[in-house]
Amino acid sequence: xxxxxxxxxxxxxxxxxxxxxxxxxxxxxxxxxxxxxxxxxxxxxxxxxxxxxxxxxxxxxxxxxxxxxxxxxxxxxxxxxxxxxxxxxxxxxxxxxxxxxxxxxxxxxxxxxxxxxxxxxxxxxxxxxxxxxxxxxxxxxxxxxxxxxxxxxxxxxxxxxxxxxxxxxxxxxxxxxxxxxxxxxxxxxxxxxxxxxxxxxxxxxxxxxxxxxxxxxxxxxxxxxxxxxxxxxxxxxxxxxxxxxxxxxxxxxxxxxxxxxxxxxxxxxxxxxxxxxxxxxxxxxxxxxxxxxxxxxxxxxxxxxxxxxxxxxxxxxxxxxxxxxxxx
Amino acid sequence: xxxxxxxxxxxxxxxxxxxxxxxxxxxxxxxxxxxxxxxxxxxxxxxxxxxxxxxxxxxxxxxxxxxxxxxxxxxxxxxxxxxxxxxxxxxxxxxxxxxxxxxxxxxxxxxxxxxxxxxxxxxxxxxxxxxxxxxxxxxxxxxxxxxxxxxxxxxxxxxxxxxxxxxxxxxxxxxxxxxxxxxxxxxxxxxxxxxxxxxxxxxxxxxxxxxxxxxxxxxxxxxxxxxxxxxxxxxxxxxxxxxxxxxxxxxxxxxxxxxxxxxxxxxxxxxxxxxxxxxxxxxxxxxxxxxxxxxxxxxxxxxxxxxxxxxxxxxxxxxxxxxxxxx
Amino acid sequence: xxxxxxxxxxxxxxxxxxxxxxxxxxxxxxxxxxxxxxxxxxxxxxxxxxxxxxxxxxxxxxxxxxxxxxxxxxxxxxxxxxxxxxxxxxxxxxxxxxxxxxxxxxxxxxxxxxxxxxxxxxxxxxxxxxxxxxxxxxxxxxxxxxxxxxxxxxxxxxxxxxxxxxxxxxxxxxxxxxxxxxxxxxxxxxxxxxxxxxxxxxxxxxxxxxxxxxxxxxxxxxxxxxxxxxxxxxxxxxxxxxxxxxxxxxxxxxxxxxxxxxxxxxxxxxxxxxxxxxxxxxxxxxxxxxxxxxxxxxxxxxxx
Numbered sequence: 001x002x003x004x005x006x007x008x009x010x011x012x013x014x015x016x017x018x019x020x021x022x023x024x025x026x027x028x029x030x031x032x033x034x035x036x037x038x039x040x041x042x043x044x045x046x047x048x049x050x051x052x053x054x055x056x057x058x059x060x061x062x063x064x065x066x067x068x069x070x071x072x073x074x075x076x077x078x079x080x081x082x083x084x085x086x087x088x089x090x091x092x093x094x095x096x097x098x099x100x101x102x103x104x105x106x107x108x109x110x111x112x113x114x115x116x117x118x119x120x121x122x123x124x125x126x127x128x129x130x131x132x133x134x135x136x137x138x139x140x141x142x143x144x145x146x147x148x149x150x151x152x153x154x155x156x157x158x159x160x161x162x163x164x165x166x167x168x169x170x171x172x173x174x175x176x177x178x179x180x181x182x183x184x185x186x187x188x189x190x191x192x193x194x195x196x197x198x199x200x201x202x203x204x205x206x207x208x209x210x211x212x213x214x215x216x217x218x219x220x221x222x223x224x225x226x227x228x229x230x231x232x233x234x235x236x237x238x239x240x241x242x243x244x245x246x247x248x249x250x251x252x253x254x255x256x257x258x259x260x261x262x263x264x265x266x267x268x269x270x271x272x273x274x275x276x277x278x279x280x281x282x283x284x285x286x287x288x289x290x291x292x293x294x295x296x297x298x299x300x301x302x303x304x305x306x307x308x309x310x311x312x313x314x315x316x317x318x319x320x321x322x323x324x325x326x327x328x
Numbered sequence: 329x330x331x332x333x334x335x336x337x338x339x340x341x342x343x344x345x346x347x348x349x350x351x352x353x354x355x356x357x358x359x360x361x362x363x364x365x366x367x368x369x370x371x372x373x374x375x376x377x378x379x380x381x382x383x384x385x386x387x388x389x390x391x392x393x394x395x396x397x398x399x400x401x402x403x404x405x406x407x408x409x410x411x412x413x414x415x416x417x418x419x420x421x422x423x424x425x426x427x428x429x430x431x432x433x434x435x436x437x438x439x440x441x442x443x444x445x446x447x448x449x450x451x452x453x454x455x456x457x458x459x460x461x462x463x464x465x466x467x468x469x470x471x472x473x474x475x476x477x478x479x480x481x482x483x484x485x486x487x488x489x490x491x492x493x494x495x496x497x498x499x500x501x502x503x504x505x506x507x508x509x510x511x512x513x514x515x516x517x518x519x520x521x522x523x524x525x526x527x528x529x530x531x532x533x534x535x536x537x538x539x540x541x542x543x544x545x546x547x548x549x550x551x552x553x554x555x556x557x558x559x560x561x562x563x564x565x566x567x568x569x570x571x572x573x574x575x576x577x578x579x580x581x582x583x584x585x586x587x588x589x590x591x592x593x594x595x596x597x598x599x600x601x602x603x604x605x606x607x608x609x610x611x612x613x614x615x616x617x618x619x620x621x622x623x624x625x626x627x628x629x630x631x632x633x634x635x636x637x638x639x640x641x642x643x644x645x646x647x648x649x650x651x652x653x654x655x
Numbered sequence: 656x657x658x659x660x661x662x663x664x665x666x667x668x669x670x671x672x673x674x675x676x677x678x679x680x681x682x683x684x685x686x687x688x689x690x691x692x693x694x695x696x697x698x699x700x701x702x703x704x705x706x707x708x709x710x711x712x713x714x715x716x717x718x719x720x721x722x723x724x725x726x727x728x729x730x731x732x733x734x735x736x737x738x739x740x741x742x743x744x745x746x747x748x749x750x751x752x753x754x755x756x757x758x759x760x761x762x763x764x765x766x767x768x769x770x771x772x773x774x775x776x777x778x779x780x781x782x783x784x785x786x787x788x789x790x791x792x793x794x795x796x797x798x799x800x801x802x803x804x805x806x807x808x809x810x811x812x813x814x815x816x817x818x819x820x821x822x823x824x825x826x827x828x829x830x831x832x833x834x835x836x837x838x839x840x841x842x843x844x845x846x847x848x849x850x851x852x853x854x855x856x857x858x859x860x861x862x863x864x865x866x867x868x869x870x871x872x873x874x875x876x877x878x879x880x881x882x883x884x885x886x887x888x889x890x891x892x893x894x895x896x897x898x899x900x901x902x903x904x905x906x907x908x909x910x911x912x913x914x915x916x917x918x919x920x921x922x923x924x925x926x927x928x929x930x931x932x933x934x935x936x937x938x939x940x941x942x943x944x945x946x947x948x949x950x951x952x953x954x955x956x957x958x959x
Binding site: 058060084088089090091092093096097099101104105106107108109110111118119122123154156167170171174 | 545546547549550551552553554555556557558560565568569572642643644645
């Protein structure tokens with residue numbers, strides 16, 4: 001993997017929200033790569049900055065949020081400082097997006113066929129007739145029964161799971177190289193979640209599309225992702241191959257997070273839980289943001305903020321793995 | 329579709345009946361129509377004859393039914409003040425009011441909607457701020473003062489436009505129109521602005537609020553995430569969704585224009601139904617008042633029906649009868 | 656008392672008031688209008704109703720800053736030689752009186768019916784709300800005109816002239832009660848299902864007492880907002896009715912009456928007779944409306 005040029009590179013990304021009470025730092029020093037065809041899972045509690053990272057990549061941060069520092073590169077080209085019109089040509093064409101709630105992501109007044117066709121005619125050199133033909137093919141590909149008839153149906157005529165399939169078709173129809181999927185199954189029935197994830201995984205593999213899969217469902221990550229990034233309070237706490245992070249997390253936070261997942265292979269009396277709550281963006285503690293909750297905290301954690309450090313199998317932002325200064 | 333129209337018409341019936349009941353109660357019980365119609369000298373026999381002719385000796389419900397029957401045919405009796413059939417008076421005045429209301433409504437829609445879209449899209453531009461300040465004044469100024477100010481500036485000081493009347497009109501059958509002569513069109517300008525300004529500002533503020541609301545929705549964000557050009561996102565996806573709630577209120581406002589015409593017609597001495605109505609209120613001319621009330625109710629009910637049909641056309645979610653399988 | 660003042664100064668209401676310059680200016684303008692109107696008999700430079708003091712040779716004097724104007728008549732005089740400024744102050748008195756009375760009347764009527772509808776439910780509720788719906792279909796000015804016309808037809812002319820002021824108040828009040836009824840009914844429905852009302856009912860408190868002592872205090876906020884916003888509307892309705900010539904009697908001219916009278920002199924160039932009362936009306940209505948907007952946002956940001 002390391003010998004392939006990365007498709008997406010996020011370097012030291014910092015996102016700020018200027019507010020009346022001062023500037024909030026929503027993301028700080030976030031760095032990671034995604035290789036072509038690779039699935040990167042991004043996990044963390046609500047408000048950890050997972051969705052914000054996705055929004056920054058597709059260039060749709062909610063105002064007044066803005067990228068204050070860092071770079072985002074797609075295929076080696078910097079995309080974080082593009083003008084709106086240049087970035088628009090990349091959205092949908094190079095980077096597809098899938099949102100959380102399929103009930104609200106489709107325009108209720110347009111047929112699904114029209115929404116698919118307009119996306120394709122915007123980005124691909126094809127006419128309306130060809131777009132309609134391909135729209136039907138896409139609906140078939142995402143598993144909508146009787147696609148040729150359903151193409152002229154409106155979103156409200158589909159169930160939630162079916163709508164999310166339509167959203168997936170919309171995200172993939174211009175054949176982007178990267179998909180940013182923001183909690184694609186959270187709003188769905190549990191019984192449907194597995195189907196939709198399986199579909200997403202299969203299509204991404206068939207088309208060779210890389211994916212940034214934001215979720216808080218560790219089961220989905222374990223099954224789908226190649227690598228996983230754990231986020232905490234706007235920073236990456238740990239990043240590494242999915243097997244390592246799930247089974248042998250190095251960062252105390254990731255370890256706590258993984259311990260709170262019910263194992264399938266054995267019974268446990270009590271699940272582990274992490275005491276306390278993630279700090280608000282306006283009150284991130286000095287030093288390591290996790291230090292007030294960390295069971296292995298020591299002096300240095302309270303003063304200095306750790307960067308990602310090589311921790312053997314993974315990289316972790318934790319002073320425990322700092323070789324230069326032994327713990328004191 | 330058919331069932332939808334029928335159900336909407338059925339919903340309008342109680343409203344019309346209630347208004348008819350009020351009209352009838354005014355007609356039959358307010359003042360003494362017999363005394364008014366007979367004047368000073370009359371015999372007991374003449375009186376009884378008139379009571380029988382008017383059906384006033386019949387039970388209440390029979391009288392009411394007769395009233396509705398007559399009303400349906402446009403029969404509202406004689407005006408106390410002018411001693412002419414009410415229907416004739418209204419038919420004479422209707423073209424003036426309808427042309428004025430139509431022009432004002434067109435003005436309000438054609439300017440108000442684009443202004444609302446613009447201020448919704450570019451919230452912080454100086455032009456938006458200017459429009460908003462302007463709209464605040466439009467909402468707070470009473471209609472008659474706007475009329476007076478316009479007359480002062482454009483008729484008295486500048487002398488560009490006439491300040492009263494309809495100008496020259498052309499007869500098209502029973503309809504008289506001011507649209508076909510230069511003086512008729514010039515006479516229309518100030519009254520139409522006066523009548524339309526309030527609705528214009530209201531429509532602008534409404535469209536703006538809805539536009540801002542829609543722009544925050546997920547499907548607009550998703551449309552942007554799909555890389556659709558701004559033109560398509562703003563004027564296709566966003567505007568169409570904005571129209572759904574806007575249609576209802578705009579419909580009601582257009583109905584209100586006909587009623588507000590009373591004030592404008594008074595300021596500009598515009599020979600329409602509103603001026604007739606206000607003269608009738610001053611003279612307690614009940615037949616004209618009750619006929620006008622029924623007519624306004626009919627206009628409102630009709631507009632509501634059209635609004636519902638537009639709604640039906642714009643929003644596919646209402647087309648419940650449509651099968652899940654498409655066509 | 657001092658503690659209450661201190662509490663008010665610490666409150667969010669005062670904070671949001673001071674934070675909004677538009678609101679502060681509106682409050683000052685409204686205060687000037689109200690003081691000018693209420694204190695008119697004492698502070699007006701002339702008494703426009705004292706026929707003895709009128710001098711026809713003073714008629715049609717332009718405002719004082721015009722070269723033909725007289726310092727004595729700041730805003731000029733009308734056709735009878737009346738001081739326009741004094742006429743405006745006395746007129747504002749009538750406008751404010753009618754506007755306030757009509758709003759209070761509409762509030763009392765709307766709140767009682769709304770409480771009844773919300774608390775009683777069932778048929779009472781559906782009938783009352785149906786009436787609201789139908790009335791709200793028509794612009795309130797039309798309803799006021801109709802009520803005024805009907806009263807005129809019912810009453811003999813002499814009686815009508817005597818009580819014309821009350822007729823206008825009644826007509827405007829009737830035209831505006833549904834908004835209050837709607838608001839109160841909505842809030843009542845919410846309150847009715849809360850535990851404290853249920854509890855009061857269980858221990859056998861009579862429903863009338865529950866309504867007035869338990870439910871009413873909790874719906875007072877929305878009522879206040881609707882009433883303030885309606886005050887501006889009521890003043891405008893009165894002005895419109897008077898402008899149309901069916902409002903207050905000519906013996907007690909309001910701002911609307913002054914505008915109507917002045918309107919006749921617009922073409923001969925005496926614009927000040929109609930424009931100044933118009934400006935006064937706008938200042939009064941605009942400031943009341945802006946205060947109402949602020950109150951709505953300050954008391955409940957969700958209420959739209």
